[in-house]
Amino acid sequence: MIKQRLLAPGPVEVPPAVLEALARPVVHHRSPAFVELFLAVRRRLAEVMLVPGEEVLVVTGSGTAGFEASLLAAVPAGGRVLSLHAGKFGERWAAMARRFGLRVVELSAPWGSTFDPDRVRDELRRSGPFDAITTTHSETSTGVLHDVEAIASVAREAAPDALLLVDAVTSLAAAELRPRAWGLDVVVSGSQKGLMVPPGLAFAYLSERAWQRSDALASEGALIGSYYLDLRKERARQREGQTAATPAVSLVAGLDVALRLLLEEGVDAVWRRREALNEALLASGEAVGLARYAVRPSPAVAALTTPNGIAAPDVIRRLAAVGIRIGAGQDEAKPRLLRPSVLGWADRFDVVTLAAALEDALRDLGRDVAFGAATAAALRSLAS
Numbered sequence: 001m002i003k004q005r006l007l008a009p010g011p012v013e014v015p016p017a018v019l020e021a022l023a024r025p026v027v028h029h030r031s032p033a034f035v036e037l038f039l040a041v042r043r044r045l046a047e048v049m050l051v052p053g054e055e056v057l058v059v060t061g062s063g064t065a066g067f068e069a070s071l072l073a074a075v076p077a078g079g080r081v082l083s084l085h086a087g088k089f090g091e092r093w094a095a096m097a098r099r100f101g102l103r104v105v106e107l108s109a110p111w112g113s114t115f116d117p118d119r120v121r122d123e124l125r126r127s128g129p130f131d132a133i134t135t136t137h138s139e140t141s142t143g144v145l146h147d148v149e150a151i152a153s154v155a156r157e158a159a160p161d162a163l164l165l166v167d168a169v170t171s172l173a174a175a176e177l178r179p180r181a182w183g184l185d186v187v188v189s190g191s192q193k194g195l196m197v198p199p200g201l202a203f204a205y206l207s208e209r210a211w212q213r214s215d216a217l218a219s220e221g222a223l224i225g226s227y228y229l230d231l232r233k234e235r236a237r238q239r240e241g242q243t244a245a246t247p248a249v250s251l252v253a254g255l256d257v258a259l260r261l262l263l264e265e266g267v268d269a270v271w272r273r274r275e276a277l278n279e280a281l282l283a284s285g286e287a288v289g290l291a292r293y294a295v296r297p298s299p300a301v302a303a304l305t306t307p308n309g310i311a312a313p314d315v316i317r318r319l320a321a322v323g324i325r326i327g328a329g330q331d332e333a334k335p336r337l338l339r340p341s342v343l344g345w346a347d348r349f350d351v352v353t354l355a356a357a358l359e360d361a362l363r364d365l366g367r368d369v370a371f372g373a374a375t376a377a378a379l380r381s382l383a384s
């Protein structure tokens with residue numbers, strides 16, 4: 001028997017209390033019990049996002065559905081979008097915008113690096129005006145945490161009318177994220193990452209300014225529109241504890257428990273814990289010859305490259321053989337990148353286990369790795 005461990009940057013392991021809620025009898029979505037549950041979940045979600053009292057909408061679908069719904073709610077047909085990307089997910093938003101016929105200007109940075117705010121400012125001035133700017137906070141494909149606060153500040157100065165749409169799929173409840181204080185217009189996330197719920201729910205926060213834009217565009221008939229992913233229709237229904245179509249009621253019940261757990265710990269404490277665990281994971285990798293890939297690491301994922309002569313897929317296969325599933329590199333990063341993560345229901349002993357398994361895998365592949373090298377580094381990092 002091999003114990004399975006899910007240590008990838010989503011989906012993640014789910015706390016037993018959440019699993020228990022998922023297994024409860026299904027409630028009817030038009031019942032008073034669901035209305036009460038859903039209103040409480042929306043309230044707590046806004047607290048976890050640090051936008052208490054504001055609208056956070058729940059979409060049944062993965063994070064991508066939340067991004068698509070937001071783009072359709074906030075950007076006019078034929079509008080102009082500046083897409084900032086330095087990884088797979090940032091690139092995805094450019095592709096999505098183009099798919100809807102939006103006019104996209106792309107500003108990229110190499111994978112593993114981040115954007116220079118001065119370059120963003122120059123591009124906004126040179127190629128503007130834009131209706132929207134899309135960016136990714138925690139770029140899961142590279143493990144980089146982009147400085148969204150700095151990007152927002154530059155955007156406000158150089159393109160005050162452009163809405164800033166932020167992918168916070170792996171940064172919510174993992175990295176410091178302050179939509180109000182930073183002036184973010186749209187923030188999108190998903191259930192299967194830092195919120196520790198199975199995949200299937202997306203979340204979208206729109207600022208007051210974003211809603212005003214959406215309302216104005218709708219009254220001019222300027223939105224592209226979608227029947228299902230219609231945040232304006234959802235806003236009206238969700239204020240009453242309802243959704244336009246049948247929601248994933250069991251996932252909402254699980255989310256309720258997960259949000260309570262996060263709020264009990266405190267959002268700041270969750271950020272600190274996850275950062276410390278991720279840092280220990282990075283330290284353990286470095287101790288056995290792996291190298292950090294991200295210039296500014298996201299707490300959601302420990303992006304580590306393998307040394308010369310060691311193929312990342314071989315390490316991943318060896319970990320899988322002992323029941324440990326981590327993230328693989330994507331596209332250009334596939335041959336050398338490992339993306340383990342302790343974003344889910346994980347603690348320091350998960351880090352130590354992963355460190356030990358990494359040692360084993362590298363020894364199997366012929367590296368001269370001392371027993372305890374990675375685990376000692378992890379424990380030292382956690383003790384500091």
Ligand SMILES: Cc1ncc(COP(=O)(O)O)c(C=O)c1O
Binds near residue numbers: 010065089141167170
């Ligand atoms: C940063 C980021 N954005 C977007 C997505 C896409 O989310 P989903 O697969 O839930 O649609 C992911 C998924 O891993 C992600 O990590």
